[in-house]
Amino acid sequence: MSLSIIPLWIGWPQVVLIAVVVLLLFGGKKIPELMKGLGSGLKEFKDASKENDSTSKAKEKE
Template identity: 45%
Template sequence: MNLGATELIIVLVILLLLFGGAKLPKLARSLGRAQKEFKEGVTESSKAEEKTDEKPKDA
């Protein structure tokens, strides 16, 4: 999904109308925190998978 400059401007204007200028920084901050937590969860999950893969299996 590729967004051009025109589409991004339209989305930003709609967000500004919906949330107002005062709430946009709070919204962006919470989205950033959610993205950070998601990345940490993915990293932890991949580390846990690596640990389970390293354990020798009894045959």
């Protein structure tokens, strides 16, 4: 299957449409909570990857 069959262009109208759908599904009060959860998840992921890098470097030195 070729990727040229599926157009992957996302313009401003599509972004606005997605934002409106998300706002309708979750409501204005729920979106900040979702973003806070997403931000904390990304922070934990970055911390874990940094921790993994430091342990692998320590093993290389041994």
